[in-house]
Amino acid sequence: MEPPDESAAAAATVDDSSPDGVGEPKKKKGPPLVAILFIVGLIGGGAGGFFMYERLVAAATGTDLSAGEPPVEDVSYGVFHEIGGIIVNPAESGGKRYLMISLGLEVANEGAVTQVTEKEVVIRDQVLALLGSHSADELADIGIREELKTELVAAINRVLGKDSVNRLYFTQYVLQ
Numbered sequence: 243m244e245p246p247d248e249s250a251a252a253a254a255t256v257d258d259s260s261p262d263g264v265g266e267p268k269k270k271k272g273p274p275l276v277a278i279l280f281i282v283g284l285i286g287g288g289a290g291g292f293f294m295y296e297r298l299v300a301a302a303t304g305t306d307l308s309a310g311e312p313p314v315e316d317v318s319y320g321v322f323h324e325i326g327g328i329i330v331n332p333a334e335s336g337g338k339r340y341l342m343i344s345l346g347l348e349v350a351n352e353g354a355v356t357q358v359t360e361k362e363v364v365i366r367d368q369v370l371a372l373l374g375s376h377s378a379d380e381l382a383d384i385g386i387r388e389e390l391k392t393e394l395v396a397a398i399n400r401v402l403g404k405d406s407v408n409r410l411y412f413t414q415y416v417l418q
Contacts, residue, residue: 319348320348320349320350320351320354320408320409321348321349321350321351321352321354321355322346322347322348322349323346323347323349323355323358323359324344324345324346324347324413325344325345325347325358325362325365325366325369326344326345326413326414327342327344328342328343328344328345328366328369328370328373329341329342330342330343330369330370330373330374331374332373332374332376332377332378332380332381332417333374333375333376333377334377334378335377335378339378339417339418340417340418341373341378341381341415341416341417341418342414342415342416342417342418343369343373343412343414343415343416344412344413344414345369345394345410345411345412345413346410346411346412346413347398347407347409347410347411348407348408348409348410348411349406349407349408350406350408354402354406354407357402357403357406358402358406358407361401361402364401365398365401365402368397368398368400368401369394369397369398371397372390372393372394372397373390373394376390378417381417382417387412387415391410391411391412394410395407395409395410398410
Protein backbone atom coordinates (compact mmCIF):
# COMPACT_ATOMS: atom_id res chain seq x y z
CA MET A 243 0.00 0.00 0.00
CA GLU A 244 1.28 3.48 -0.87
CA PRO A 245 1.47 6.35 1.65
CA PRO A 246 -1.33 8.86 1.26
CA ASP A 247 -0.53 11.97 -0.78
CA GLU A 248 -0.55 14.98 1.61
CA SER A 249 -1.29 17.52 -1.11
CA ALA A 250 -4.37 15.56 -2.15
CA ALA A 251 -5.53 15.49 1.46
CA ALA A 252 -5.04 19.25 1.79
CA ALA A 253 -7.01 19.86 -1.39
CA ALA A 254 -9.78 17.60 -0.13
CA THR A 255 -10.39 19.82 2.90
CA VAL A 256 -13.79 21.27 2.40
CA ASP A 257 -15.79 24.08 3.88
CA ASP A 258 -18.56 22.43 5.88
CA SER A 259 -20.59 25.58 5.79
CA SER A 260 -21.47 25.23 2.10
CA PRO A 261 -25.08 24.17 1.46
CA ASP A 262 -24.34 21.00 -0.45
CA GLY A 263 -21.54 19.82 1.84
CA VAL A 264 -19.05 19.93 -1.00
CA GLY A 265 -17.02 23.10 -0.75
CA GLU A 266 -13.96 24.73 -2.06
CA PRO A 267 -10.60 24.51 -0.33
CA LYS A 268 -10.19 26.92 2.63
CA LYS A 269 -8.32 30.14 1.81
CA LYS A 270 -5.89 31.88 4.13
CA LYS A 271 -7.01 35.31 5.24
CA GLY A 272 -4.73 38.31 4.53
CA PRO A 273 -4.18 41.32 6.76
CA PRO A 274 -7.36 43.08 7.75
CA LEU A 275 -8.51 45.99 5.63
CA VAL A 276 -8.19 48.38 8.58
CA ALA A 277 -4.45 47.66 8.92
CA ILE A 278 -3.88 48.25 5.21
CA LEU A 279 -5.78 51.53 5.30
CA PHE A 280 -3.82 52.61 8.40
CA ILE A 281 -0.47 51.95 6.68
CA VAL A 282 -1.58 53.76 3.51
CA GLY A 283 -2.72 56.69 5.67
CA LEU A 284 0.63 56.86 7.45
CA ILE A 285 2.55 56.90 4.20
CA GLY A 286 0.25 59.52 2.68
CA GLY A 287 0.38 61.68 5.80
CA GLY A 288 4.17 61.51 5.91
CA ALA A 289 4.46 62.46 2.25
CA GLY A 290 2.01 65.33 2.69
CA GLY A 291 3.85 66.55 5.78
CA PHE A 292 7.19 66.49 3.97
CA PHE A 293 5.68 68.40 1.03
CA MET A 294 4.28 71.08 3.35
CA TYR A 295 7.59 71.31 5.25
CA GLU A 296 9.45 71.97 1.98
CA ARG A 297 6.93 74.64 1.02
CA LEU A 298 7.19 76.37 4.40
CA VAL A 299 11.00 76.35 4.30
CA ALA A 300 10.93 77.71 0.75
CA ALA A 301 8.54 80.48 1.79
CA ALA A 302 10.64 81.39 4.84
CA THR A 303 13.94 81.49 2.95
CA GLY A 304 12.56 82.94 -0.27
CA THR A 305 13.87 80.11 -2.45
CA ASP A 306 12.13 78.90 -5.58
CA LEU A 307 11.55 75.13 -5.44
CA SER A 308 10.73 74.92 -9.15
CA ALA A 309 14.32 75.82 -9.98
CA GLY A 310 15.67 72.56 -8.50
CA GLU A 311 18.48 72.96 -5.99
CA PRO A 312 18.30 76.08 -3.82
CA PRO A 313 20.98 78.63 -4.64
CA VAL A 314 24.05 78.58 -2.45
CA GLU A 315 24.53 81.89 -0.71
CA ASP A 316 27.86 83.40 -1.65
CA VAL A 317 29.36 84.77 1.54
CA SER A 318 32.85 86.12 1.51
CA TYR A 319 34.66 86.71 4.76
CA GLY A 320 37.48 89.03 5.58
CA VAL A 321 40.24 88.58 8.12
CA PHE A 322 39.37 87.91 11.76
CA HIS A 323 40.80 89.20 14.99
CA GLU A 324 39.51 88.26 18.43
CA ILE A 325 39.48 90.51 21.45
CA GLY A 326 38.80 88.39 24.50
CA GLY A 327 38.49 88.65 28.25
CA ILE A 328 36.32 91.77 28.40
CA ILE A 329 34.44 92.03 31.71
CA VAL A 330 31.81 94.73 32.16
CA ASN A 331 29.71 95.77 35.16
CA PRO A 332 26.26 96.63 33.74
CA ALA A 333 24.60 99.92 34.66
CA GLU A 334 22.53 99.92 37.85
CA SER A 335 23.98 96.58 39.02
CA GLY A 336 25.94 97.98 41.95
CA GLY A 337 28.88 95.75 41.00
CA LYS A 338 26.87 92.60 41.79
CA ARG A 339 26.46 91.55 38.16
CA TYR A 340 28.92 91.29 35.31
CA LEU A 341 29.06 90.53 31.61
CA MET A 342 32.03 88.60 30.28
CA ILE A 343 32.42 88.74 26.51
CA SER A 344 34.85 88.07 23.71
CA LEU A 345 34.48 89.74 20.34
CA GLY A 346 35.41 88.47 16.92
CA LEU A 347 36.07 91.37 14.57
CA GLU A 348 35.97 90.81 10.82
CA VAL A 349 38.04 93.33 8.88
CA ALA A 350 38.86 93.65 5.20
CA ASN A 351 42.60 92.87 5.24
CA GLU A 352 45.72 92.27 7.34
CA GLY A 353 46.45 95.99 7.46
CA ALA A 354 43.21 96.54 9.34
CA VAL A 355 44.14 93.74 11.76
CA THR A 356 47.40 95.57 12.50
CA GLN A 357 45.43 98.75 13.16
CA VAL A 358 43.06 96.84 15.52
CA THR A 359 46.04 95.42 17.40
CA GLU A 360 47.69 98.84 17.71
CA LYS A 361 44.51 100.50 19.01
CA GLU A 362 43.14 97.60 21.06
CA VAL A 363 43.36 99.57 24.32
CA VAL A 364 41.10 102.31 22.93
CA ILE A 365 38.73 99.70 21.41
CA ARG A 366 38.42 97.93 24.78
CA ASP A 367 37.65 101.25 26.46
CA GLN A 368 34.90 102.01 23.92
CA VAL A 369 33.39 98.52 24.35
CA LEU A 370 33.43 98.87 28.17
CA ALA A 371 31.78 102.30 28.00
CA LEU A 372 29.08 101.22 25.59
CA LEU A 373 28.16 97.94 27.28
CA GLY A 374 28.47 99.50 30.75
CA SER A 375 25.77 102.00 29.83
CA HIS A 376 23.20 99.17 29.46
CA SER A 377 21.43 97.53 32.40
CA ALA A 378 21.73 93.81 33.15
CA ASP A 379 18.11 93.33 32.02
CA GLU A 380 18.90 94.92 28.66
CA LEU A 381 22.06 92.85 28.24
CA ALA A 382 20.14 89.66 29.11
CA ASP A 383 17.61 90.30 26.33
CA ILE A 384 18.62 88.17 23.34
CA GLY A 385 16.65 90.46 21.03
CA ILE A 386 19.00 93.36 21.74
CA ARG A 387 22.18 91.54 20.67
CA GLU A 388 22.00 92.55 17.01
CA GLU A 389 21.50 96.15 18.10
CA LEU A 390 24.51 95.84 20.42
CA LYS A 391 26.61 94.52 17.54
CA THR A 392 25.61 97.49 15.39
CA GLU A 393 26.46 99.95 18.20
CA LEU A 394 29.80 98.25 18.84
CA VAL A 395 30.78 98.24 15.14
CA ALA A 396 29.98 101.95 14.92
CA ALA A 397 32.01 102.72 18.09
CA ILE A 398 35.01 100.67 16.91
CA ASN A 399 34.88 102.19 13.42
CA ARG A 400 35.01 105.66 15.02
CA VAL A 401 38.34 104.60 16.57
CA LEU A 402 39.78 102.85 13.50
CA GLY A 403 38.34 104.92 10.71
CA LYS A 404 35.38 104.56 8.40
CA ASP A 405 34.18 100.99 7.70
CA SER A 406 37.28 99.22 9.04
CA VAL A 407 35.19 96.54 10.80
CA ASN A 408 32.78 94.72 8.48
CA ARG A 409 31.13 92.42 11.02
CA LEU A 410 31.29 91.73 14.71
CA TYR A 411 30.63 88.37 16.38
CA PHE A 412 30.12 87.53 20.03
CA THR A 413 32.40 84.53 20.55
CA GLN A 414 31.63 84.54 24.28
CA TYR A 415 28.69 86.18 26.07
CA VAL A 416 28.19 85.29 29.74
CA LEU A 417 26.01 87.39 32.01
CA GLN A 418 26.15 86.66 35.75
